[in-house]
Amino acid sequence: MSFITGVGLTSYGKHEGSSSLDLMSKAAELAIADAGLRRSEIDGILCGYSTVSPHIMLATVFAEHFGIQPSYAHAVQVGGATGLAMTMLAHHLVDAGVAKHVLVVGGENRLTGQSRDASIQALAQVGHPDYEVTLGPTIPAYYGLVASRYMHEYGVTQEDLAEFAVLMRAHASTHPGAQFHEPITVADVMASKPVAMPLKLLDCCPVSDGGAAFVVSREPTSAIRVRVRGCAQAHTHQHVTAAPRLSELGAEIAIAKAKAASGVAISDVRYAAVYDSFTITLAMLLEDLGLAGRGEAAARVRAGHFGRDGAMPLNTHGGLLSYGHCGVGGAMAHLVETHLQMTERAGPRQVRDASIALLHGDGGVLSSHVSMFLERVR
């Protein structure tokens, strides 16, 4: 068994003058305090990566900086799926008795630490160095390719995709830590600058500074008990050129394995936290996971299904699209928000019931997937 015993999250946006280590430290401190632990009680560290400050041993760099000497520590790199992949590993580590309290941490000054071009260029390198990167694609172009095909096969429109940007912005507007608060409309998304068609500026998540952390423990440390029910991964390819057909992508494989590992069905789920690097990512993943029928996710957004008061509240902090995306920490904010919702600490954003949550992360170009079910234990 394993429990998420504490969570910590900074605001996302600009943190002028803060390094990646500063942002990781801030989030880690919040998470350890939330778990009611002392630093010295952390005996495992898993961290992600920083594109601004790359290092071959980031976990020990962080441990030294933060002032702890863990018995288990290393970095994990699975792109956008890193946060949930670390959580899955932490779950297995504490379950196996390797560590008692694993600190999972990610943070990066991606917005103020480097130029936007440098960020875009760094991320484009997930493409094949000879057969893709030479053609000048960007991350939005990789996802733009997937979007064009998905829209073609399932009759999804650009206006449909815009609904997800509008929803995430509406959710972010109620979170003081979000990067963007001004409401937007479908027309605003449609009129925003073309980036990599069919994706426009407001279909894309921003570049942010920020940090997020959680503590995964073998036993609960307080009355707040959020248990990892089960999780699974799938990795079908790295490069979009080598991706399988849309009906054979990894999200469907990962969720099927996670359901089998946890005994949880989609009909049991009360809250969803789904990776949303682009509007197409969110639309596709919701449908791949079975949270909406094929081509029907946008209609469910319009009907209020994924709103705070809907049947399946989704990314109530605003997601990557509007809370912000600081790299590894980006999707970790989804888990922090899920934890706050499950433990009824989400304040004005609180949903009625988040007793069982489904989280899903995607890395690369729908390359690496992690699905996870969390459960509130009373």
Next chain:
Amino acid sequence: MTDKITDWTKGAEAIVYQSCGHCENVQYFHRSFCAACGAPDPVEKRASGAATVYATSLVCRAATPETRTHVPYNIVLVDAAEGFRMMAHGTDDLAIGDKVTASYRPFAGRLVPYFEKTK
């Protein structure tokens, strides 16, 4: 060892794929073995350049000074007649399902495959 054919990634006007003599799998990313069955030395073959458009994305925001001078440019995934998928450039108006033929154009200091509708 089979003969290596120089392709566009090395500056030649050619698209080259590999074909496994053991299991007949075709692959576009070159390796010294077949990724499907592991057999060594897949045979290199020159593709005809005939393909069908699988996906498109018109890039309007580029990230480097060299690529920015070409904006907008259309990144396409095409399914080659020989059975492999590849990324390339294409005319801005290409639609999914279009039958296309390869030519070559300069892009950011290199030569890249460029697909146009088959006449």
